[in-house]
Each structure stands twice: as C-alpha cells, then as structure tokens.
Amino acid sequence: MDRHVIIVGSGLGGLVCGYILAKNGYRITILEKNAQLGGCLQNFVRRGVKFETGMHYIGGMEEGQTLYKFFRYLSLLPNVKIRSLDKAAYDIISIAGERFSFANGKENFVESLAKHFPDERRSLQRYMQTIEDVAGQSPLCSIRPMDSIALLSPGYVRQSASEFIESITANSLLQQVLAGNLPLYAGAKGKTPLYIHALINNFYNQSAYRIVGGSDAIAQSLARSIRAMGGSVRACSQAVAICCDDSKATGVALEGGEVVSGDCFISNIHPLRTVELLPDTHLIRKSYRQRIASLQNTVSNFTVYIRFKKNAVPYLNSNLYHYREPNVWEVGDYSRSTWPSSFLYMHLCSAIDQQHAEAAILMAYMNFEEVAQWKSTRIGQRGDDYEAFKQQKAERMLEELEKQMPNTRASIEQYYTSTPLTYRDYTGTENGSMYGILRSCSELMQTTVSQRTKIPNLFQTGQNINSHGMLGVIIGAIITAGELLGINTIINQVREAQP
Ligand SMILES: Cc1cc2nc3c(=O)[nH]c(=O)nc-3n(C[C@H](O)[C@H](O)[C@H](O)COP(=O)(O)OP(=O)(O)OC[C@H]3O[C@@H](n4cnc5c(N)ncnc54)[C@H](O)[C@@H]3O)c2cc1C
Numbered sequence: 001m002d003r004h005v006i007i008v009g010s011g012l013g014g015l016v017c018g019y020i021l022a023k024n025g026y027r028i029t030i031l032e033k034n035a036q037l038g039g040c041l042q043n044f045v046r047r048g049v050k051f052e053t054g055m056h057y058i059g060g061m062e063e064g065q066t067l068y069k070f071f072r073y074l075s076l077l078p079n080v081k082i083r084s085l086d087k088a089a090y091d092i093i094s095i096a097g098e099r100f101s102f103a104n105g106k107e108n109f110v111e112s113l114a115k116h117f118p119d120e121r122r123s124l125q126r127y128m129q130t131i132e133d134v135a136g137q138s139p140l141c142s143i144r145p146m147d148s149i150a151l152l153s154p155g156y157v158r159q160s161a162s163e164f165i166e167s168i169t170a171n172s173l174l175q176q177v178l179a180g181n182l183p184l185y186a187g188a189k190g191k192t193p194l195y196i197h198a199l200i201n202n203f204y205n206q207s208a209y210r211i212v213g214g215s216d217a218i219a220q221s222l223a224r225s226i227r228a229m230g231g232s233v234r235a236c237s238q239a240v241a242i243c244c245d246d247s248k249a250t251g252v253a254l255e256g257g258e259v260v261s262g263d264c265f266i267s268n269i270h271p272l273r274t275v276e277l278l279p280d281t282h283l284i285r286k287s288y289r290q291r292i293a294s295l296q297n298t299v300s301n302f303t304v305y306i307r308f309k310k311n312a313v314p315y316l317n318s319n320l321y322h323y324r325e326p327n328v329w330e331v332g333d334y335s336r337s338t339w340p341s342s343f344l345y346m347h348l349c350s351a352i353d354q355q356h357a358e359a360a361i362l363m364a365y366m367n368f369e370e371v372a373q374w375k376s377t378r379i380g381q382r383g384d385d386y387e388a389f390k391q392q393k394a395e396r397m398l399e400e401l402e403k404q405m406p407n408t409r410a411s412i413e414q415y416y417t418s419t420p421l422t423y424r425d426y427t428g429t430e431n432g433s434m435y436g437i438l439r440s441c442s443e444l445m446q447t448t449v450s451q452r453t454k455i456p457n458l459f460q461t462g463q464n465i466n467s468h469g470m471l472g473v474i475i476g477a478i479i480t481a482g483e484l485l486g487i488n489t490i491i492n493q494v495r496e497a498q499p
Contacts, residue, residue, distance in 0.1 A: 003264060003484075004026070004027045004028075004029065004261075004262040004264070005021050005028055005029070005262060005263070006029050006251075006252050006262035006265050006266070007028065007029070007030045007031065007266045007461075008031050008242075008265070008267045008268060008277075009030075009031075009032065009039065009267065009428075009462065010030050010032035010037040010038060010039065010219065010233060011038065011040060011041070011268050011269075011427070011473070012038070012055075012218070012219075012473045012474070012477075013461040013462035013465070013480070014030055014266065014268030015037070015223060015226070015233075016474050016481075018222070018226045018231060018233070019074055019226055020477065020490055021481055021485070022226050023493075024489075027230065028233075029231065029232045029233075029234065029260060030226065030231070030233040030234065031237040031254065033236070033237065033238035033255075033428075034235065034236070035235050036216070036235065037216075037219045037220070037223050037233065037235055038215070038219030038220075039054070039219075039268075039426075040053065040427060041055050041216055041218050041219040042054070043214040046305075046307060046414070046416060047307065049307050049358050049359050050350065052214060052215055052348055053418070054215075055211065055470065056210070056348075057090075057204070057209060057210050057211075057346070058082070058208075058211065058470045059204035059206055059207055059208050059471070060203050060471065061082055062206065062207045066142070066206070066471065067203070067470060067471055067474075069494055070143075070494060072498075074474075075221065077499060079217055079221035080211060080217050080218055082211055082212060083210050083212050083352050084208070085208040085317055085319070086317040086318050087104045087105075087108075087207075088103045088104075088108070089101035089103065089112075090204060091180070091181050091319050091321060093180030093181065093321050093323075094320060094322040094404060095177065095326050096325055096326050098116075098173075100113060100116055100177045102181070104206070105205070106129075109128055110124040113174070113177065117173075119171075120174055123174070124174075127169075127178060128205075130168075131198045131201050131202045132202060134156050134194070134195050134198035134199060134202070137156070138195075140478065140491075141471070143495055145492065146487070146491070156193070156194050156195040157193050157195050157444055158441050160189070160191060160441045161182075161187055162189045162190055162192070164197070176323070176328045180321050180323070181201070181204075181319075182197075182328060182329070183344050183363070183365070184204075185197065186298035186299050186365075186434055186435050186438070187329065188298075188329075188440075190442075191441060192439065192441070193440075194441070196467060199472070200469065203469075203471050210348070210349040211349070212349050212350065213350055213351075237254050238254060239252045239253070240254065241253040241277050241278075242265060242458065243259060244455065247283075247456070248456055248457045248458075263457065264484065265459070266460070267458065267462075268461050268462045269462065270429050270430055271292045271449050271460060271464050272430050273428045274460060275292050284455065288454065291446070295437045295438070295446075295447060295449075296437070296447075297429070297431060297433035297436060298434050298435040298436065298438045299332050299366075299367060299433065299434065300367065300419075300420030300431060300433055301363050301365055301432075301434055302340075302390075302393055303418045304362040304394045304397050304398065304415050304416075304417055305360075305361060305415060305416040306359060306360040306362060306412055307412070307413045307416075308411050309411050309412070311355075313347075313356060313357045313360075313408065313411045314355070315347055315349075315356055315357045316346075316360075319346045320345040320405075321343075322342060322345065322400075323341065324400070325341060327341070331365055336370070339366075342364060342365070343364045343397060343400060343401065344362075344363045345360060345363075345401060345404075345405065346361050347359070348360065362397050362398070364397060366393075366420055367420070368420045370419075370420070371386075371389075371421050374386050374421060377421075378425065379421075379425050390417040390419060391417075393417070394415060394417050398412075398415075420432030434468075435468035435469070436462070436464040436468060437464050439467075449464045449465060451465045451476070451479050451483060452483065459480050461476055461477050461480035461481075463476070466479055478490050478491070478494075
C-alpha cells in the first residue's frame with residue numbers, strides 16, 4: 001500500500017494521526033506553518049529557561065492507566081520524562097481564602113475533601129463513582145473494541161457538569177470546589193456536558209504528572225518516529241488552499257506556490273480555518289460554512305511567563321487554582337475592573353529532582369475583545385500601546401498572585417506575556433480560543449464537528465474533534481485515523497503494543 005496522506009498542521013492530533021497511519025503503511029506528509037512543530041506542544045526559551053505554552057500537565061500515566069497505554073503505542077515512553085505532582089494535592093483549589101486539595105485516587109479524593117465537608121462524605125463518594133462510571137463507559141478511554149463511537153449514556157452527554165454537581169450536593173461551597181479546576185476545559189455553566197468534566201477529572205485523578213523539560217519532547221518524538229517510518233514532516237510550510245476537482249481534494253497549495261498532491265487529506269487546524277482553505281464550490285455547502293462560523297468557541301487567556309531568580313522559590317508540586325470570590329462558573333464573564341478575579345498558577349518542571357522553580361506560569365481568562373483593537377497586527381509588531389496594555393495586565397496579575405503567594409514578586413528576575421492574539425497567530429484557533437469549539441449539552445449535535453467532511457477524502461482531527469487536551473486529542477486522532485484503518489484495528493494495536 002502506498003497511499004499518500006497529507007496532514008495540514010503538526011499539532012498533537014496531526015502528529016498522532018501521522019504516526020498511526022505511517023505505522024500502518026501509509027505515506028505521510030505533514031505540513032506545519034510555524035518554524036516549530038507541535039502547535040500547543042510548542043515551548044519557547046528565554047535566557048536558557050524553557051516555557052510551556054499549552055500543555056502543562058497530563059494524567060493517567062501510571063502503568064496500566066489509559067494515557068500510559070497510548071504513550072506506549074506511540075513509542076513516547078522512552079522519550080518523554082515525567083514527574084508526579086503531589087499525590088495528596090495535585091490541584092489546590094483556593095476559594096475566597098480557603099484552600100482544598102484534590103488527591104489522587106478515588107478514596108483519597110473523598111477523604112481529602114471530607115476533612116472540610118464532613119457531612120458530605122456520601123455526596124463525595126457518589127460524585128467520584130459517577131466520574132469513574134463515565135470513564136469506564138467510554139470504550140476509547142478504556143481502550144476496548146467497539147461497534148460505534150457514541151456509546152455514553154444520554155444522561156452523561158445531555159446533562160451539564162454544573163447541573164450534575166448541583167444534583168450531587170446542596171452545599172454551595174463544595175459545588176464550587178468540585179468545579180474548581182474548570183479552566184482545564186473552559187467550563188461554561190449549563191453548557192459544558194457532564195462527560196467532559198468527568199473524563200478530565202478521572203484522567204487527572206488516576207495520576208497527575210508534569211512533563212520534565214517541556215512538552216515539545218512529545219512533538220519531537222512523534223515527528224522523529226514518522227520520519228523513521230518514511231514520512232515527511234515539514235515546518236515553515238503554510239497551507240493556503242486545499243485544491244479540489246469536481247468530486248474530491250487533490251492537493252494542498254503552500255504559501256510560495258508549491259502544491260503537494262496526495263490521495264487523502266487530514267486537517268488538524270480549527271474547522272473555520274479549514275473551511276477558509278476550501279474552494280467555494282458545491283463540495284462544501286454554504287450551510288456547513290455558516291454552521292462552523294456560528295459556533296461559539298471557548299475563551300482565551302492572558303499568561304504571564306515568569307523567570308525566577310536562581311534558587312529563590314521552592315518548587316511547588318501542585319497547581320493552584322485561585323478564585324477571589326466563590327464564583328467559579330462566572331469568572332469568564334468578568335468586567336475589566338474586577339479582572340483578574342481568578343488565576344491558575346503552576347511551576348514548570350525542568351528536572352526530575354527539582355528543588356527550586358526556574359519558571360512559572362500565571363494564567364487568567366481573557367476575552368478577545370480586550371485585544372481586538374490590535375487584531376490586524378502581527379507578532380512582534382503590535383506597537384507600544386499593546387506592550388503597555390500587556391505590562392499593565394501582567395502587573396495586575398502579579399499583584400493578585402502576591403496576595404496568595406507572598407514574596408513571589410521579589411523573586412522574579414523577568415517576565416514575558418501572551419494574549420489571545422498570540423494564540424490566534426501561533427495556532428490559528430479562532431480568536432485565540434484555548435480549546436476550540438465550545439460543546440453544549442443542550443445542542444450536542446450542533447456543537448460537535450465530525451471527523452468526516454462532505455469531501456470524501458478530506459477528514460479533520462485535533463481538539464475540535466472528540467475533545468481537547470492530551471487524552472481527548474489522542475482519542476480524536478484514533479477516531480480520524482480509524483476512518484482509513486477501522487477503529488478496532490487501532491484499538492487492538494494499542495492493546496497489544498509492547499514497551
Ligand atoms: C493555554 C493552554 C493550556 C493547556 N493546558 C493543557 C494541559 O495542561 N493538559 C492538557 O492535556 N491539555 C492542555 N491544553 C490543551 C491541549 O494543549 C490542546 O487541546 C492540544 O494540544 C491541541 O492539539 P491540536 O491537535 O488540536 O492542534 P493545535 O495545537 O491547535 O495545533 C494546530 C497546528 O496547526 C498549525 N496550522 C494552523 N494553520 C495552518 C496552516 N494553514 N498550514 C499549516 N499549519 C497550520 C498550527 O501552527 C499548529 O501547529 C492546553 C491548551 C492551552 C491553549
């Protein structure tokens with residue numbers, strides 16, 4: 001077999017599809033617009049210190065757990081070093097001055113929170129049982145062969161995460177705590193389906209790890225493997241059009257004029273960007289374009305990348321989700337005067353035995369409207385007023401951080417920032433959206449984008465298919481590659497993979 005598959009975008013989804021198909025005898029060409037591969041797996045270095053841009057921690061990485069099995073299949077285990085977060089407090093939820101720890105393992109999770117909510121032990125047990133049941137029901141999370149993809153009970157997909165939590169407990173503080181790491185999925189009240197909340201929390205509750213030295217190791221390892229299997233992974237190759245004849249796609253035109261021809265095409269970019277690449281013909285209906293354009297995207301963020309003075313700050317082996325008020329579901333609807341009413345603070349891990357932090361990330365939601373006045377500018381050329389805006393926002397965030405982590409400010413050597421424009425221009429997501437299209441439990445079909453398109457040899461992959469994040473995107477890539485190979489072929493290969 002020598003079918004040539006062209007993949008647009010080298011994000012996690014594109015690389016995993018490329019790996020699976022190359023392993024099964026397809027000829028692969030991946031086209032990436034940026035100089036660095038990986039999309040959200042990109043890192044950047046300032047004065048010898050490396051910063052993550054979009055993959056800060058992963059779960060399910062202990063032997064026998066879900067991600068461990070996927071990493072084993074993808075030949076990632078030898079090339080990606082990881083360090084466990086604190087098992088007693090991988091996430092710390094700080095709400096209006098009180099702190100609550102999420103501990104790994106079902107019972108530990110319950111006990112850790114029951115210390116604060118002794119009357120709620122039963123509710124916590126029911127909560128964890130449901131989280132586990134949802135993950136157990138998903139054949140792809142459990143890596144089981146299946147007859148069809150959509151197999152979750154209607155209650156898990158049609159109920160919102162917020163309604164589910166409210167049904168578990170009437171204690172309003174506990175409701176807030178259970179939703180406290182919702183920036184992991186940009187949870188929207190009444191919209192985000194229960195299954196997204198459950199799969200993500202189950203993933204991290206199994207085990208939670210930082211990637212030592214940066215998640216670019218994942219992109220590099222996958223690209224190396226694809227090349228070793230005869231594929232080509234090309235950076236600085238921006239797709240400007242997907243060429244089609246009367247019935248199918250025939251090639252990808254690159255900036256500069258080159259056309260790369262192939263038999264089959266996979267787009268790993270935001271569906272809106274994919275639609276923009278397609279010719280205005282009968283192949284893609286106007287109604288499809290309109291639907292994609294009308295979908296709401298998840299919120300973006302403002303990030304401060306902190307470089308610390310040497311040996312000044314002890315390494316924090318937990319992620320801190322802070323909320324000034326008990327309003328975790330409302331922080332996306334902030335006003336400029338109250339911003340930032342919440343933040344996520346994480347140290348980055350550069351060595352397995354790290355004692356002091358070299359770098360940290362301080363992140364808050366930010367809507368695109370705040371930077372819309374610079375939307376026609378390009379990276380590095382946005383002007384002094386943009387730089388002043390970023391500095392003012394960073395200083396506000398550092399003030400808030402100082403209240404929660406006293407003496408941090410004095411330990412900062414330098415900081416750098418990113419805005420929704422940075423994400424828009426690096427990864428091509430709409431308005432710099434963190435996780436792409438927002439799923440809504442009341443309109444699940446309308447807010448779900450299929451891996452198939454009306455063009456028979458053009459497929460989609462990435463965080464808009466299935467779900468976002470390390471696990472969601474790998475599963476989405478299996479669904480997409482399954483269109484060519486049969487999904488159970490891949491599932492069986494994952495099950496049988498050797499270390
Ligand atoms: C701030 C942030 C924090 C996150 N933290 C975590 C975390 O801690 N844990 C976790 O599991 N997940 C996390 N995620 C989510 C996770 O990183 C993403 O869901 C996942 O990496 C997205 O992969 P993707 O395949 O959809 O592609 P993307 O990463 O979106 O990559 C798409 C690629 O396509 C390229 N491209 C776009 N247009 C073109 C074109 N015309 N031609 C060629 N190439 C093109 C882009 O340059 C990019 O490289 C985070 C995301 C963000 C934004």
